[in-house]
Amino acid sequence: xxxxxxxxxxxxxxxxxxxxxxxxxxxxxxxxxxxxxxxxxxxxxxxxxxxxxxxxxxxxxxxxxxxxxxxxxxxxxxxxxxxxxxxxxxxxxxxxxxxxxxxxxxxxxxxxxxxxxxxxxxxxxxxxxxxxxxxxxxxxxxxxxxxxxxxxxxxxxxxxxxxxxxxxxxxxxxxxxxxxxxxxxxxxxxxxxxxxxxxxxxxxxxxxxxxxxxxxxxxxxxxxxxxxxxxxxxxxxxxxxxxxxxxxxxxxxxxxxxxxxxxxxxxxxxxxxxxxxxxxxxxxxxxxxxxxxxxxxxxxxxxxxxxxxxxxxxxxxxxxxxxxxxxxxxxxxxxxxxxxxxxxxxxxxxxxxxxxxxxxxxxxxxxxx
Amino acid sequence: xxxxxxxxxxxxxxxxxxxxxxxxxxxxxxxxxxxxxxxxxxxxxxxxxxxxxxxxxxxxxxxxxxxxxxxxxxxxxxxxxxxxxxxxxxxxxxxxxxxxxxxxxxxxxxxxxxxxxxxxxxxxxxxxxxxxxxxxxxxxxxxxxxxxxxxxxxxxxxxxxxxxxxxxxxxxxxxxxxxxxxxxxxxxxxxxxxxxxxxxxxxxxxxxxxxxxxxxxxxxxxxxxxxxxxxxxxxxxxxxxxxxxxxxxxxxxxxxxxxxxxxxxxxxxxxxxxxxxxxxxxxxxxxxxxxxxxxxxxxxxxxxxxxxxxxxxxxxxxxxxxxxxxxxxxxxxxxxxxxxxxxxxxxxxxxxxxxxxxxxxxxxxxxxxxxxxxxxxxxxxxxxxxxxxxxxxxxxxxxxxxxxxxxxxxxxxxxxxxxxxxxxxxxxxxxxxxxxxxxxxxxxxxxxxxxxxxxxxxxxxxxxxxxxxxxxxxxxxxxxxxxxxxxxxxxxxxxxxxxxxxxxxxxxxxxxxxxxxxxxxxxxxxxx
Numbered sequence: 001x002x003x004x005x006x007x008x009x010x011x012x013x014x015x016x017x018x019x020x021x022x023x024x025x026x027x028x029x030x031x032x033x034x035x036x037x038x039x040x041x042x043x044x045x046x047x048x049x050x051x052x053x054x055x056x057x058x059x060x061x062x063x064x065x066x067x068x069x070x071x072x073x074x075x076x077x078x079x080x081x082x083x084x085x086x087x088x089x090x091x092x093x094x095x096x097x098x099x100x101x102x103x104x105x106x107x108x109x110x111x112x113x114x115x116x117x118x119x120x121x122x123x124x125x126x127x128x129x130x131x132x133x134x135x136x137x138x139x140x141x142x143x144x145x146x147x148x149x150x151x152x153x154x155x156x157x158x159x160x161x162x163x164x165x166x167x168x169x170x171x172x173x174x175x176x177x178x179x180x181x182x183x184x185x186x187x188x189x190x191x192x193x194x195x196x197x198x199x200x201x202x203x204x205x206x207x208x209x210x211x212x213x214x215x216x217x218x219x220x221x222x223x224x225x226x227x228x229x230x231x232x233x234x235x236x237x238x239x240x241x242x243x244x245x246x247x248x249x250x251x252x253x254x255x256x257x258x259x260x261x262x263x264x265x266x267x268x269x270x271x272x273x274x275x276x277x278x279x280x281x282x283x284x285x286x287x288x289x290x291x292x293x294x295x296x297x298x299x300x301x302x303x304x305x306x307x308x309x310x311x312x313x314x315x316x317x318x319x320x321x322x323x324x325x326x327x328x329x330x331x332x333x334x335x336x337x338x339x340x341x342x343x344x345x346x347x348x349x350x351x352x353x354x355x356x357x358x359x360x361x362x363x364x365x366x367x368x369x
Numbered sequence: 370x371x372x373x374x375x376x377x378x379x380x381x382x383x384x385x386x387x388x389x390x391x392x393x394x395x396x397x398x399x400x401x402x403x404x405x406x407x408x409x410x411x412x413x414x415x416x417x418x419x420x421x422x423x424x425x426x427x428x429x430x431x432x433x434x435x436x437x438x439x440x441x442x443x444x445x446x447x448x449x450x451x452x453x454x455x456x457x458x459x460x461x462x463x464x465x466x467x468x469x470x471x472x473x474x475x476x477x478x479x480x481x482x483x484x485x486x487x488x489x490x491x492x493x494x495x496x497x498x499x500x501x502x503x504x505x506x507x508x509x510x511x512x513x514x515x516x517x518x519x520x521x522x523x524x525x526x527x528x529x530x531x532x533x534x535x536x537x538x539x540x541x542x543x544x545x546x547x548x549x550x551x552x553x554x555x556x557x558x559x560x561x562x563x564x565x566x567x568x569x570x571x572x573x574x575x576x577x578x579x580x581x582x583x584x585x586x587x588x589x590x591x592x593x594x595x596x597x598x599x600x601x602x603x604x605x606x607x608x609x610x611x612x613x614x615x616x617x618x619x620x621x622x623x624x625x626x627x628x629x630x631x632x633x634x635x636x637x638x639x640x641x642x643x644x645x646x647x648x649x650x651x652x653x654x655x656x657x658x659x660x661x662x663x664x665x666x667x668x669x670x671x672x673x674x675x676x677x678x679x680x681x682x683x684x685x686x687x688x689x690x691x692x693x694x695x696x697x698x699x700x701x702x703x704x705x706x707x708x709x710x711x712x713x714x715x716x717x718x719x720x721x722x723x724x725x726x727x728x729x730x731x732x733x734x735x736x737x738x739x740x741x742x743x744x745x746x747x748x749x750x751x752x753x754x755x756x757x758x759x760x761x762x763x764x765x766x767x768x769x770x771x772x773x774x775x776x777x778x779x780x781x782x783x784x785x786x787x788x789x790x791x792x793x794x795x796x797x798x799x800x801x802x803x804x805x806x807x808x809x810x811x812x813x814x815x816x817x818x819x820x821x822x823x824x825x826x827x828x829x830x831x832x833x834x835x836x837x838x839x840x841x842x843x844x845x846x847x848x849x850x851x852x853x854x855x856x857x858x859x860x861x862x863x864x865x866x867x868x869x870x871x872x873x874x875x876x877x878x879x880x881x882x883x884x885x886x887x888x889x890x891x892x893x894x895x896x897x
Contacts (some may be wrong), residue, residue, distance in 0.1 A: 007848050108819050113704065116816065124816065128830075135834030141540050142833035142847035143826075149846075209514045268708060279826040 005207040008215050010141035013148040015054075015196055015219025017280040020226045022100055023192035024274070025107070027227050028234045028249045036186035036240040037170060038177040040231045042185035047224030049186065050193030053344070054220035057196050060351050061203040068297035069200050077353045086296025089200070091344040093288035094309060098317045099330065100285060101125050103188060104278045105317070106324050107248065111271070122317050130310040132283040133290060134303070137205050140283045145241065147276045154273045155229060161257045166236045189227055191336060194343035196220055201288045228359040251275070286310070385857050387488065395488040402506035406435055407488070407506070412493040413439075419496075424455060426477075429469040438501035444518025447480055448501065451514060456481040470508040478503075482515035490511050494572065517545070524550070527629040527651070529796065532668040539629045540651040547646050547653065550631040551578060555638060559583070565596055573604040574648040578634075584641045585875050588657060588838050592643045607647040614656075616836045621804045623797035624837045626655040626662055633667045637882075641874025642840075657838035657873065659845070661857045663798035664688065669860055678859045685858055687792035690785065691802040696813030696821050697735060698782045699728045704817030723773040729814030731775050736807070737784040738765055743787070844872055864889050 006014075031039035064072045069089070074082025087196075105121040113121065132140055175182070196216055203212045234249040237256070243249045251274075254267040290309055294302045321327040387397050396412075398405050406421065413419055420437045438448060438454070454477050474483065486492050492502050492511045499517030507738040524546065527539030527817035540547045548562055563577040575596065579589055595614040604610060607627060615624040628634055629651040634644045637655040645654040664684045700707055702717060709717070724731060749757060766784075770777050786806070793799040805828065812820030835842035847851030853870045855861040866883045 009849055010847070113817060113818055121816070121819070124820070124823050128826050131827055132830035135830050139830050139834035143829045143839065145847045145849065146829060146843070148834070267820055269706060272818060275819065275822045276826055276829075279823070283830070289842060 004136055004138040006138065006141040006202065006205045007145075007207055008211040010145045011199070011202055011206055011215035012210070012219045012222065013144035014141055014198065014202055014284055015215060016148055016151075016222045016226070016281075017144045017277050018198045018284050019192055019195050019219070019223040019302050021274065021277040021281045022103060023189065023223065023227055024230050024250050025103065025248060027189050027192060028231045028243060029246065030233055031185040031251075032190035032235060032240050032243045034177045035177040035182045037172070037235050037239070038175060038182050039185060039235060040171065040228060041175070042182050043189055043224065043228045043231050045182070046186045046189030046193060047221065047228065049190045050196070050220045050224055053190075053194050054216040055213065056351070057199050057347060058216035060354065061199050061212045061216075061348060062210065063354050064203060064209070066204060066209060066296055068204050068291075070292060072204070073350065076269055076357045077350075081353070083296050085350065086292045089342070090289050090292035090296060092338075093285045093292060094313065094316075095338070097129075097282060097285040097289055098313050098320065099205065099327070099335070100278065101129075101313065101317045102283070102321055102327050104275070106327060110247070110324075111251070112268075119314075119318055122314055125279075126286075126310050126314050126317070128147075128279055129282040129286045130306055132279070132327060133287050133306055137202070137287060140280065140287060141202075141205075144280045144284070147273070147280050150273045151226070151277060152206050154270060155226070158254050158257075158270060159233070161230070162233060162237060162253055165256060166233065168232075168236050170236045170239045171232065187336065189224075191339040191343070192227075193220060197343045197347055198284060198288060200347070201291055252303065286313070373429040376411055395490045397488055398486075398492075398504070398509050398511060400507045400509065402433055402435060402504055405504050405511075406437075406514075408489050408501075409437065409492060409496075413496065414663050416667045422452075426469055427454075428472070432469045432506050434469060434473070434503055434505040436501060436503055437496060438516060439496050439499065442497075443501060443516040444499075447514075447516040447518065451478060451480050451501065451516070468505075468508070470510065470512070473503060473505065474512060478514060480516060481515050484513050485510045486513050487511075497572065498574075507570065507797070521546070528631070530628060530630050530666070530794065532666065532671070535668050535671045536630070536632045538631055540631060540634075540646075540653060542649050542651060544576060544646055544648040547631075547651075548576055548578070551635055551638070551644070554631060554635045555580070560638070563593065567596065567599050567601065567610070568604040569602045571603040571605065575604075575610070576646040578638060578644040578646060580638050580641070583639065583869070583874050584643055585873075588641075588840075589643055591838055592645065592656065596645070604647060604649075606650045607645065607652050610645060610647060611654055616838065620831065621801040621834060622660070622832065622835060622842070623663065623795065623801065624656075624658065624842070626658040626795065627652045627797070628655060629653070630667055636667065636670065640869055655854070657836075657840040659837065659840065659873075660832065663795040664793065664858065665856075665860075666794040670863075674860050674862045681858050681860065684792055684794065687789040688798070688802055691790035691793065691799070692805050693809060693821065694786045694789070695732045695782055695806060696824075697818075698779070698811035699732050699810055700813035700817040700821055702728045703814060717776070717778055718772040720776040720778050724776050725773070726775075727814070728779075729810065731779050732783070732814075733807075735769075735775055735779055736786075736810070739783055739787055740803070749817050839871065845870070862889075 027043070028039065031042045035042045036345075058202065063076075067075060070082055070086035073085050077085070077230070104125055105118050108121055109116065109118050132143065177185075196219060199216055201210060203209055206212060230250050230253075232245075234243045234252050237253050238246070238249070238278055248250050249272060251267050254270040257267070286309070290302055290306045293299065294305045299305050323328065396408055405794050410419065410421070415809040416439075420436075420438050420440050423433055425433055426438060436452070455473070474485075486495065486502075487510055492504075492513065495513045496502055499515075499519065499897045501514045501516045503512040503514070505512070520542050524538050524541055526537045538550060540550060552560065557580065559581045561577075561579055561581050562699055565575045565577070566572050567575055577589070577592055577596065592614070596610065599610065599613045601609065601613070609628070611625045617624065626637070628637075634653050634655060638644055642655050642657065645656070647653070664681055666680075669681065702721070706714055721728070721886065726734070742757065742765070745757050746754070762784075766780055769775050770780055790799050790802060805824075809821055811825045812824045816822075816823065833847060841848060844850065845857060850871050852868065853872065855866050856870065864884065867882060869883050
């Protein structure tokens with residue numbers, strides 16, 4: 001069978017779609033909540049940090065001679081470490097997937113389908129994600145690229161439609177919140193930006209693996225731009241005080257648009273495009289989970305793993321957060337150590353491990369004809 | 370041209386049998402003419418359409434020979450010419466060693482293409498394909514003369530892909546006519562026709578047509594490999610082949626294009642695609658193909674680029690309308706009424722007041738009714754067409770609304786959907802939209818716009834995973850090939866399309882250039 005190949009542009013799309021869909025939901029509230037009208041400064045600082053993280057991740061990935069993630073770790077850090085890290089990443093992506101599904105399901109239930117049982121929404125979401133995975137990483141990558149194209153079309157249209165309501169004076173005065181609060185507000189976006197670690201899984205499938213640095217940095221910057229646009233628009237349209245009370249500021253900004261006197265409530269189209277980015281994100285994380293479990297546990301059929309994990313994800317998503325407020329708590333508070341551990345600490349450990357075993361890697365590469 | 374038959378007679382026991390290249394036992398010809406004739410007639414089933422004429426040559430009075438052919442599938446003129454040549458043969462035998470068999474081949478038969486055969490089966494199958502056969506007494510070889518012909522439809526205007534401007538010729542059921550139509554357009558020595566025979570019973574002739582150096586070698590090989598793997602008793606239409614050789618069996622989307630227009634087939638060949646012609650059908654297959662190709666018509670290249678681009682957008686919009694409109698109507702009226710302007714909402718509510726069904730059931734009723742009408746329109750005798758139109762338009766449309774079974778808005782939605790579905794140039798892509806429509810209606814009726822979005826995501830993932838002979842289906846959008854975007858949903862002027870589409874045609878650089886010194890027309894500059 002042909003090895004799947006992902007272009008650099010598709011990798012950028014995967015990175016952006018792995019970061020922004022959930023980030024645009026929580027980042028504006030979090031940053032504006034701490035830094036008020038200086039939230040955008042926090043996002044800018046987070047963007048700079050995000051680029052540094054992206055460079056670091058890509059630098060680690062470039063050490064991979066073309067092996068799949070778990071195989072690579074095994075070859076450098078030993079079998080036990082490979083299985084352990086693979087398993088841990090499998091658990092991470094599984095948990096993250098469940099969290100994303102629940103966030104999306106809650107959103108749909110809150111905003112649109114308040115009478116539909118949330119179980120049904122969760123089943124549909126997991127089924128669609130699993131269906132995408134069944135077509136392979138190439139199909140996900142191509143879908144991601146097309147969805148990114150839609151996002152690129154929707155963003156300027158949204159800004160254009162909201163142009164009359166944007167009042168940039170609401171961003172003033174600068175640095176009003178103080179350095180401490182601005183710094184505190186950067187934590188949430190930085191953690192979302194650290195999800196660029198998905199490159200560990202994706203990079204071995206790249207057509208040009210050496211361009212991982214470019215994909216990583218462009219993806220990180222692209223995500224930051226989206227977060228910045230949403231934050232600036234939210235504050236400049238509603239003012240920081242109002243945004244603090246909103247659950248989904250992004251959709252409130254497009255919700256106020258009225259074209260002429262006949263077209264209103266067109267946020268549904270923005271929601272639809274955002275929903276597609278959510279689906280891509282879910283597919284990417286589910287793929288990560290299936291990939292890590294399959295290779296760490298040396299399972300022969302990824303299709304069976306996919307089916308099993310999907311079933312488990314449906315149950316987990318339903319029972320882990322019996323009430324929606326618990327999910328909110330999880331996303332804002334509990335996800336901090338969760339994301340820090342898997343996107344920053346473990347990659348740092350991997351980097352240290354790779355540095356220590358550098359000689360071993362060079363030896364193996366030399367042996368390869 | 371003669372083919373030296375390599376059949377080997379089985380050693381020992383039975384001198385009258387041998388094996389062919391596939392290892393099948395076959396009956397070899399024997400010196401006894403009567404026995405050969407009997408065996409041949411037995412092989413062919415003694416049909417009334419078998420013509421057998423025993424003749425004697427004036428120079429070989431003691432050696433008889435027999436002419437066999439199947440009436441109706443041979444060209445009458447060729448038979449006449451041949452018979453005349455045989456009967457009026459005034460050539461004197463010059464050498465003693467020359468036998469009747471050699472004399473007939475070298476001096477008597479005035480038909481271009483002849484070959485020899487040594488087995489009854491080979492002779493019989495050649496006759497079934499329209500060849501005439503001469504069996505010579507005392508000879509272990511038969512002479513096969515290509516006299517294929519018979520009644521066939523003449524070249525007419527295609528019925529399924531009509532154009533206002535452009536060639537009016539269409540392919541016919543005759544393979545030779547079809548190859549000639551392509552040859553007349555592409556007069557290149559690089560044009561290749563690879564012939565095959567498929568179907569145990571029908572022995573259908575197939576031609577794989579491509580331009581050597583322009584088509585990708587691996588694609589051509591893959592086409593051959595897939596066709597060679599087909600094992601079936603009958604091929605009656607190119608659709609049989611299509612289902613065997615497409616990359617994915619379970620998909621609503623067509624992965625191979627078909628056309629009955631020679632110009633469309635040639636355009637494909639010139640872009641590096643491979644055309645598969647099947648004897649007995651005017652529809653030829655074109656592969657590999659991408660999603661956008663189904664929205665392009667040959668006429669787009671004959672008329673101005675601006676109107677072509679506009680029409681392509683209309684077609685794409687029609688595809689999405691055909692697929693999505695009923696489901697959007699259901700979703701919005703059931704779940705998202707707030708999206709509608711108040712006056713429209715009130716009007717719709719008033720119309721739906723007396724309708725006893727939910728919007729989903731109402732839409733299903735109307736869509737199924739339309740599909741039945743459409744199928745009836747295709748199958749019924751043409752003479753009763755107007756009756757169906759009246760019944761469809763008046764009884765099922767107007768009366769259903771008046772009876773309160775469906776709302777007027779739903780009739781408008783279904784009608785508009787139906788009209789939009791006819792805009793798509795490729796019928797098979799229109800059929801895909803028809804099937805997907807029903808699935809999306811259920812999703813829209815169950816989960817509103819979220820359901821439709823989920824359905825579209827499924828379609829996107831599915832289409833992203835599709836390939837046509839190894840080429841990604843969503844090319845050139847994903848993976849993105851910027852230079853190929855010139856001829857997708859837009860068409861730039863001819864002088865701007867300098868290269869053939871990358872990825873579809875051969876990578877060899879000199880072959881990629883479509884337009885040599887062609888530049889944007891600028892008379893002022895030329896005059897300066």
